[in-house]
Amino acid sequence: MTTDSKLRSSALRTIDIESQSILELKTRIDSEFEGACELIMTSSGRVAVLGIGKSGHIGRKIAATLASTGTPAVFVHPAEAGHGDLGMITEQDVVVAISNSGTTEEIINLLPVLKRKGIALIGLTGATESPLAHECRHVLDVGVKEEACPLGLAPTSSTTAALVMGDALAMALLEARGFTEDDFAISHPGGKLGRKLLVKVEDIMHRGDSIPRVTSDMSLADALVEMSRKGFGMTTIVDGEACIGVFTDGDLRRCLDAGKNLHTTRVSDVMSAKFKHIFASALAAEAANIMQKSQVYVLIVTDSDHRLSGILKMHDLLQANVV
Numbered sequence: 001m002t003t004d005s006k007l008r009s010s011a012l013r014t015i016d017i018e019s020q021s022i023l024e025l026k027t028r029i030d031s032e033f034e035g036a037c038e039l040i041m042t043s044s045g046r047v048a049v050l051g052i053g054k055s056g057h058i059g060r061k062i063a064a065t066l067a068s069t070g071t072p073a074v075f076v077h078p079a080e081a082g083h084g085d086l087g088m089i090t091e092q093d094v095v096v097a098i099s100n101s102g103t104t105e106e107i108i109n110l111l112p113v114l115k116r117k118g119i120a121l122i123g124l125t126g127a128t129e130s131p132l133a134h135e136c137r138h139v140l141d142v143g144v145k146e147e148a149c150p151l152g153l154a155p156t157s158s159t160t161a162a163l164v165m166g167d168a169l170a171m172a173l174l175e176a177r178g179f180t181e182d183d184f185a186i187s188h189p190g191g192k193l194g195r196k197l198l199v200k201v202e203d204i205m206h207r208g209d210s211i212p213r214v215t216s217d218m219s220l221a222d223a224l225v226e227m228s229r230k231g232f233g234m235t236t237i238v239d240g241e242a243c244i245g246v247f248t249d250g251d252l253r254r255c256l257d258a259g260k261n262l263h264t265t266r267v268s269d270v271m272s273a274k275f276k277h278i279f280a281s282a283l284a285a286e287a288a289n290i291m292q293k294s295q296v297y298v299l300i301v302t303d304s305d306h307r308l309s310g311i312l313k314m315h316d317l318l319q320a321n322v323v
Contacts, residue, residue: 010150047063062170069182097122124166125142201279211236227252231296237271288317
């Protein structure tokens with residue numbers, strides 16, 4: 001039976017070998033890498049990533065990372081490309097072909113057609129003198145000294161190196177293009193990250209008659225009626241269009257404990273003049289951050305002149321998938 005120490009030793013050996021393979025890539029970020037970046041940036045088409053087997057899985061991830069960070073990209077399976085999918089690749093595109101050996105038959109078979117169409121080729125390979133490398137305009141060396149597999153058979157270090165080089169390419173392009181958080185959000189509208197970067201307070205806040213509000217000369221009884229009618233557990237106190245305070249369930253309990261008369265006490269005498277607020281143009285994620293730090297569950301929305309614009313509940317943020 002394998003002992004725990006042997007299991008740990010094997011895992012640590014794998015990590016050490018793959019870590020070293022990654023570190024060795026640093027010396028290969030050279031003119032070939034820069035040329036590959038410039039080729040992609042000046043292309044009017046997409047990046048078509050080719051790879052088969054484990055390299056195909058890595059290729060799919062690289063294509064997805066490129067596409068989500070400002071470089072339009074698609075993964076094309078080399079075998080399917082030989083049976084019609086090659087039509088997905090146009091003369092305006094750049095092909096990134098991944099093959100550790102540089103001799104992958106399904107990719108090599110496509111090279112004459114790609115060359116005839118005048119399509120620029122970038123190779124990610126561990127064999128810089130291979131048939132694939134000789135046909136590439138730029139070659140990114142992802143060769144490794146050894147696989148982490150003790151049998152030397154399963155692609156491990158080599159696929160990791162290809163993946164990291166692909167990420168390096170994508171991030172270099174991202175920065176060169178000036179890709180921003182807003183750009184990223186547009187590519188990720190369905191995920192929580194995208195929602196955090198896209199949804200603004202004004203998109204989900206309550207407006208108009210749905211906002212609980214009383215004037216400063218109204219009584220606690222009037223405030224209680226408004227709070228019950230609107231269902232926010234609080235009400236704003238307004239002077240004209242300006243919000244000058246808030247009155248909450250907690251404030252009401254303290255007034256009752258102090259023996260305040262609901263009908264003769266004005267709400268302005270017991271309101272909280274200091275309250276958390278936010279602008280309608282702010283990100284909803286910022287509102288969530290304020291609520292969490294301040295431990296409040298309702299946020300007042302105002303403009304720069306303190307005029308009441310809306311009201312926002314934590315539940316609204318949850319429904320919008322912001323938190």
